Amino acid sequence: MQHPVLLDKYLQGMEVEIDAISDGTEILVPGIMEHVERAGVHSGDSIAVTPPINLNNHMKQTVLDYTKRLAKALKIKGMINLQFVIQNNCVYLIEVNPRSSRTVPFLSKVTKTPMVQIATEAAMGKTLCEQGVRCDFMPRSDIYAVKVPVFSFSKLIEVETSLGPEMKSTGETIGLDESYPKALYKGLVSSGLAIPADGNILVTIADKDKDEAIPVIRELWELGYSIFATEGTANALKRAGVLVTQVSKINEKSPNLLDLIQQEKIHLVINTPAKGKQPKRDGFRIRRAAVESGVHCVTSMDTARAVLEVLKTISFKITSL
Template sequence: MTASRPVYKMVDTCAAEFEAVTPYYYSAYEDADEVETGERKRVVVLGSGPIRIGQGIEFDYCSVHSVWALRQQGYEAVIINCNPETVSTDFDTADRLYFEPLVAEDVLNILHRERPDGVVVQFGGQTAINLAGAVHEAGFEILGTSVADIDRAEDRERFDKLLGELDIPRPPGGTGYSVDDALTIARRIGFPVLVRPSYVLGGRAMEIVYNEHDLLNYMASAVKVTPEHPVLVDKYLIGKELEVDAVSDGETVVIPGIMEHVERAGVHSGDSIAVLPPQHLDEQVKAQMVEYTVRLARALNVKGLVNIQYVLHNGGLYVLEVNPRSSRTVPYLSKITGVPMVNLATRVILGTKLADLGFKTGLVKETPLIGVKAPVFSFAKLLDVDVALGPEMKSTGEVMGVAEDYASALYKASVAAGYGVPHKGTALVTVADKDKDDAVAIVHSLLKLGFEIYATDGTATMLEQDGIEVKRVRKLGQGSPNIIDLIMGNKIHLIINTLTRGKAPERDGFRIRRAAVEMGVPCFTSLDTANVVLDVMTAIKTGYDKPPVPLQEYVGPEDAGARNSE
């Protein structure tokens, strides 16, 4: 007779040469159980599962630091994670580790065996937070922000109601339960709109659409829209994207720093270059961000970490989304500010008050160092993936550059992320009509660096009107040699290409970008990214250089708690 629930067997890490004692467990439907629990209170931490686009090593960092904090506080710490290539699954990280899938059935089976005093879901990204409801309904206590408050942040209608009560603006939009619903919302708020499935991971299937035809194509090809799988439709506001991570105990809200994205809103936060402290924000906007963050954290009864993303549009600050969990920027923010965010959040969910740890509500005094987080991409290894940046996340990692000035930090991050461009050669520029005015300044930077400019007809006409000498190139349907011929023949050394009508593989733009990947030609699809990288290259060419210095060798800022309490 098969058992209704599995037992847990120890992984033999010693290949039967001698008895294994490593607390690694896997499930099996047998009679004998090999799990040995202690007498201390125990807490289960849910990891983020396999590393993939949208959830990576950043959430493993958060899980590990939470486990360390739990053990420091005298708790028995248990991790559920199914990725053996992470620190959370090292033999000495947790008291016990279960190599099991992060789905409700397997997680609940483990919880029934462990009978923990609480479960932590906020450090494993969206995968872990999505399990909060099932864990709570099964009778286990969720430590930190409650399931009801998590749902208030993630349910569109409840969140909109909360923002109205708090008098905090957000882009207009709505939830579509059918194609007709989505069309009605888009017509009401006006194009362009940002569309996405609800409860997405890494911006999956998220897209900006500019007209009804594109919206209908999106609904037909990208998502399945039903009452159980609604689509969120929001007005796309062009502006500067800003981001905040905070630690809250429901009363005191500590904000280690504000991050400014280099790329304007519309590029997924995981694919954006983020700068801390912000370089182009006035004190009034910072103060408003702090005020909104504190209001939201208190209203949602956040106990632990919260991530909030904003857009600054025409001088107005709007909330894009609130994530009642850790974010991929928490490790970066913790390192540059010196605020041990996960440790503090873990102690908060165990009942400690931030005020008792020397913190008060507000923004921690800014560190004298500047940190730049830059995404890393693996397009050469991902076949048929468009390199164009947009709302759907595509980066596979990130790096951080730290220095005492912005240019040096940006340079270090750019080099580490592999954004280097040749110092001279031929640059191909082909941009959408909406980007043509902004592209002129970039082309002038390329000319100063010594590049020869090639462009397609529309872009070439615009550049010539500005007095720029351009060589015209043929599009794919205009004979040979065309753009692809030039790229494949090593005649192009840098490409600036922004999206026009779409990303389908048959489009010229898609084929240009894929050819660039195959030939190893730097290709920038965001003018904002191109701008900062060219600034770095210009600095290098004029003799500006800084040697890399490990973070540990910097003179560290004073105690973060003291800076926050000033």
């Protein structure tokens, strides 16, 4: 073809990631990682959990089958990383990387598998069998491990904080526990997200996200949090029966939402981007004000739902963190 044309399509589904080791014939899969944030957020910026919590047996077997077939067809000897998206119970392949990935240290630690050593031996021609490694899938079901990204937005001036396809994290932490919510809680806290036991939450939600956001915000309100919102979001919440305090937008009368953030009257911000990420837009200024005031700002409803799950499930009282 003289002029190739690339066609792509966004699938709003659940993202799944696998790091595997192949000797060209046999394959070792220490674990499957499920991303909390849906496809569209860079895998390095996504919260990931292993073992997966929302994959049924058919989905697991499909991604494992695809992994084995691709590794064999590509004649991989060493590490291979694969990323999938699952929509309507169908598994789609996003990408295959014939190399190690940033999640190998995480998966090695939580599955107690020396992945780099095994992969190096395989790359040098030693089969998995010769290494005494049991092939196939090795799930660890006695403990949940959650990988949580760490960001350095407070140290970078005028950097957009909302998540997207560009990687922005500068590190990651691990939360381990027999309970998924507690493992998630440990990972969030160690990453720097101080989860308040009570207080004020400011929500400014894009129209496209309101239907999804309202049930989450309602449950936060029912847990005892005071909700503050700008006019559009406030009206939607009021129609849903949520008691909400309406606040002025930027450049409106004081105290407006920036005043509340800077005066430390807001303890958590939930903001989803609406019309771009230019520095002059209100959403950008809200997110930056939160970061610069030391207030955590959640920009994905998937992350907000994960935080809600922690707050609903953790039985002990969370003190200042």
